[in-house]
Amino acid sequence: MCDEALSWVSTFLIGRTQIVQLKSLDSDNNEIITKSEVADCSMGVPQGTVLGPVGFTVYDNDFPLKIILACLYLYADDSSVVVRAKNYPELNTKTEIANQNVMDFAKSNFLRLNAKKTNLLHIHTAQTKSVVNPHITVNEEEVSVSQVGKILGVTITDTFNWKAHCEEVASKLRSTAYRFSMLRATLTLPSIKLVYFAHVQSHILYTIIIWGGSPHLEQIFIAQKRCVRAMAGKRYWRGPAALDSCKPLFREFKILTVYCLYILESAKFVRKYPEKFSKNTDHPHTFRQTRNTTHKENDLFVQTCRNTSFVQNPLVMMARIWNHLPDSIKTIENDKLLSKKLKILLLKYAFYDMHEFFSCKFDDVF
Numbered sequence: 001m002c003d004e005a006l007s008w009v010s011t012f013l014i015g016r017t018q019i020v021q022l023k024s025l026d027s028d029n030n031e032i033i034t035k036s037e038v039a040d041c042s043m044g045v046p047q048g049t050v051l052g053p054v055g056f057t058v059y060d061n062d063f064p065l066k067i068i069l070a071c072l073y074l075y076a077d078d079s080s081v082v083v084r085a086k087n088y089p090e091l092n093t094k095t096e097i098a099n100q101n102v103m104d105f106a107k108s109n110f111l112r113l114n115a116k117k118t119n120l121l122h123i124h125t126a127q128t129k130s131v132v133n134p135h136i137t138v139n140e141e142e143v144s145v146s147q148v149g150k151i152l153g154v155t156i157t158d159t160f161n162w163k164a165h166c167e168e169v170a171s172k173l174r175s176t177a178y179r180f181s182m183l184r185a186t187l188t189l190p191s192i193k194l195v196y197f198a199h200v201q202s203h204i205l206y207t208i209i210i211w212g213g214s215p216h217l218e219q220i221f222i223a224q225k226r227c228v229r230a231m232a233g234k235r236y237w238r239g240p241a242a243l244d245s246c247k248p249l250f251r252e253f254k255i256l257t258v259y260c261l262y263i264l265e266s267a268k269f270v271r272k273y274p275e276k277f278s279k280n281t282d283h284p285h286t287f288r289q290t291r292n293t294t295h296k297e298n299d300l301f302v303q304t305c306r307n308t309s310f311v312q313n314p315l316v317m318m319a320r321i322w323n324h325l326p327d328s329i330k331t332i333e334n335d336k337l338l339s340k341k342l343k344i345l346l347l348k349y350a351f352y353d354m355h356e357f358f359s360c361k362f363d364d365v366f
Contacts, residue, residue, distance in 0.1 A: 012051060016041040043110060059109070066105045070098040073151075080151055088132040095120075095134040103138070115141035121149040126159040154207050162214035172203050173223035180230035192231055193253060200227050204258055209269050212262035213317035218353070221258045228255060250350045259354055260346035266318040267325060267342055270300070271335055277301070277319055299323040326362040 020036040045055035053076055063079070064072045073080045081098050085091035106113050115138035122133050122145060133145045147158045155165035176199050183192050204220060211217075225246040229236035232249050250257055256264065270277060278301045300319035322330065329345065332338040351357045 009051070013045065013055075016046065060105075060111075063105055067098060067101050069094045070101075075152055078152065092132075092134045095136055099136040099138075113138045115139055115143055118143050119146040119149050120144065121146055121156065121158055123156075123158055123160060126161070154210070161216075162211040163216045165211055166214060166216035166219045169203050170219040170223040173200055173220065173227055176200055177223075177226045177230045177236055180227060181233070181236075184231070184233055189231075189253075193255075196227065196231060196253075196255065200224065201255075201261070204261055205265065208258075208262050209265050209318065210314050212258075212266070213312040213314065213354075217258060217262070221352070224258050228253065247350050247352070251347055254347060256343065256346055257350055257352065259351045259357065260349075262354075263321055263351070263357060264339070264342055264346060266321045267329075268335070268339060270318050270322045271338060276315060277322075296323075320358070324358055324360075 017038050018041050019038055022034045024032045024034070026032055045052045056077060060074070063074065067081065069083070071082045071084075073082065079102075081102060083091065083094045083098055085094055103113065105111075118138050120134065120136060120143050122131060124131055136143050148164050149156050155168055157164050179199075180192060180195070183195060187195070204224065226236045228246050228249050229243065231253065234244050234249075235241075236243070249255075280296065280299050280301050283301050300322055302316060302319045302323065325342070326345075329338065329342055332341060345362070349357075349360060351360070
């Protein structure tokens with residue numbers, strides 16, 4: 001960085017002051033403002049500024065180097081330490097060491113950890129009968145053990161069950177449905193669709209390739225249909241009479257169902273990151289044992305397993321989805337054209353669940 005730029009950043013950080021201001025009301029409801037004395041700011045970056053995130057990132061960029069026996073995931077000031085172990089004694093030891101590494105880094109960089117905002121999430125299988133949780137302290141306060149945690153807006157449970165996250169997304173969509181019934185009186189359909197993409201589909205798409213294979217996706221689909229019915233002016237709440245079918249509305253509005261969105265995002269991921277997958281030809285021995293009409297040499301390799309959690313593995317699900325797509329889609333080399341053609345295909349079928357997709361015999365040729 002040149003001297004002029006350093007001087008510019010220096011003048012932005014140096015010479016700042018701060019005060020604490022409190023507002024209250026007296027007996028006559030007159031506002032009283034109480035201010036502290038002006039104090040100099042000897043460290044820190046003003047919050048809410050453009051240089052705030054950059055300044056913090058530069059300040060703690062050596063944080064990962066201080067963590068020895070764990071993996072550190074950083075996003076601005078949101079830090080997550082992941083510890084892996086084969087048994088409980090090893091887990092306790094590694095967790096204590098990692099916690100001490102974090103405490104030492106915070107102390108040497110004049111950062112203070114908040115024990116109330118720190119959670120311990122012990123991930124294990126649902127079949128584990130006796131769970132022994134590690135005990136760690138932050139500033140002499142014991143950190144609470146939680147069964148549910150949130151990382152960058154994604155709700156994770158201690159058994160990696162996506163039910164809690166799907167319920168949270170579905171709740172957001174249900175609260176949005178009433179807005180569409182009100183917006184119909186003032187906005188045109190194109191404008192209402194913009195609201196849908198901003199306030200409904202954005203919540204559905206966020207990290208859907210991770211949790212989209214969960215059976216709890218149906219909750220989100222029910223809430224999505226609720227929003228689509230409200231957009232069309234149809235009854236969207238349950239009553240004595242059956243609700244109208246949403247499939248024609250999805251096609252009319254050119255909106256993909258949540259399952260179609262999952263299929264689309266999975267196909268885009270496979271095309272963007274081919275190095276994360278292998279083909280059947282890379283596993284000749286296994287491929288010969290399972291050779292039949294449904295396994296093609298150029299298809300992605302999917303290891304046979306009856307374990308439900310393995311089948312719902314994101315990479316396994318994406319490989320299965322890609323293999324089931326018609327060749328007329330998979331052979332398209334241009335990524336944008338592939339996405340466009342696949343959207344047309346998915347709008348035509350408007351799948352209501354993944355079983356319907358895997359059972360579909362495509363006859364489309366583009």
